[in-house]
Amino acid sequence: MSNNTNIYRQIFELIQSYNTIILHRHIHPDPDALxxxxxxxxxxxxxxxxxxxxxxxxxxENLEFLGVKTSDIRFGHYQQALVIVLDTANQARIDDQRYNLGEKIIKIDHHPATDPYGDVQWVEDHRSSTSEMIVQLSHELGNDFKMTKEAAELLYAGIVGDTGRFLYDSVDANTFYYAGQLQEAGVNTALIGRNLDQMPLKVAQLAGYVYSHVNINENGLAYVDLTNQLLRKFNVDSDESSMIVPLIGKIEEVKIWVIFVAQADGTFRCRIRSKEVTINHVAEQYRGGGHHLASGAKxxxxxxxxxxxESLNHLLENE
Ligand SMILES: [Mn+2]
Incomplete structure (x- = not known):
């Protein structure tokens, strides 16, 4: 299927040879990371x-329904442990910096490889999601690493999350193929799709406000301010506010959009999205980065x- 045949075996042999395995992923996790x-x-x-x-x-809190738990472990657990870091492009974004204490570190990711780390790296930035890569790992290893319904449920949620329900251009034949395997493993795809798609009433009401107040210029650049005051008014926390991000892209006139989330120290966390024009090089100029069409910055x-x-507007002017 690819010239990657050995990487699956390499990862499998490491998993095989360690009794303790510690799995890390990025801060502010999304359904794919979890x-x-x-x-x-x-x-x-x-x-x-x-x-x-x-x-x-x-x-x-809003992703607790997925059922992934935070293990309470100490430094000692990392001795003679294999660490696998998932879905995390750069080391600064790894949740829990103790990952470094592992005896061996594997990186599995689908973001552009701006920060190579780990003893073994499996990075493919054209893949829809890290979850899809894990399904492939199981598939390539066959009977040695069989899929289960319990694993499939989480991996399906990851694929659905990172593709916006199979909407984005990172979706290819592999994505559907591996999603199909997950359904065969017994996943209730309608239930997971619904769980990820629905939002609490308070977030829907915030969305109503956002749709009425979004700023869009003549080039299709849009931005929205999620101030602390606004979030408080709708009783929505910063994690829950991430549900607002894809909604702006549903507006036909919008080509690139930014959600500014004001932080307590006066800085802004920026979530940048684009329908077609590559934006991650701009995000990199502002302490961030990410995918071609989905990035973060500060x-x-x-x-x-x-x-x-102004930089983003420039991209649209030059189209
Ligand atoms: Mn991801």
Whole structure:
């Protein structure tokens, strides 16, 4: 299927040779980060009942329904442990910096490889999701690493999450093929799709406000401010506010959009999305990065914020 044949065996042999395996993923996890982490945990546990697999990192309340838990482990657990970091492009974004204490580190990711780390790296930036890569790992290893329904549920949630329900251009024949395998493993795809698609009433009401107040210029650049005051008014926390991000893209006139989330220290966290024009090189200029069409950044003040919008507007002017 690809010239990657050996990487699956290499990863499998490392999993085989360690009794303790600790799975990390990025801060502010999304369903793909948690799906790949929890899905891989369930796969290893089902195929190697004697191994101990931990999952670390904070879990936002709104994704607790996925059922991934934060293991309470100490420094000592990392001695002679294999660490696998999932869905995390750069080391600064790894949730729980103790990942470094592992005896061996594997990186599995689908973001552009701006920060190579780990003893073994499996990075494919054209893939829809890290969860899809984990399904492939199981598929390539056949009977050695069999899929289970419990693992499949989380991995399916990861694929659905990172593709916006199979909407984005990272979706290819592999994505449907591996999603099909997950359905064959017994996943209730309608239930998971619904769980990920629905939002609490308070978030829907915030969405109503956002749709009425979004700023869109003549080039199709849009931005929205999620101030602390606004989030408080609708009783929505920063993690829950991530549900607003894809909604702006449903507006026909919008080509690139930015959600500014004001932080307590006066800086802004920026979530940048684009329908077609590549934006991650701009995000990289503002302490961020990510995928071609979905990136994050951080600006220090209002003038930097203007500069970021100006850079993005420039991309649309030059189209
Ligand atoms: Mn991902």
């Amino acid at each position: 799906g790949a982490q929890g899905g891989l945990q369930r796969l290893i546990e089902a195929n190697f009942p004697d191994k101990v697999v931990y999952t670390v990192g904070q879990i936002p 600006v220090h003040d209002l003038s930097e914020r203007e500069a970021l919008l």
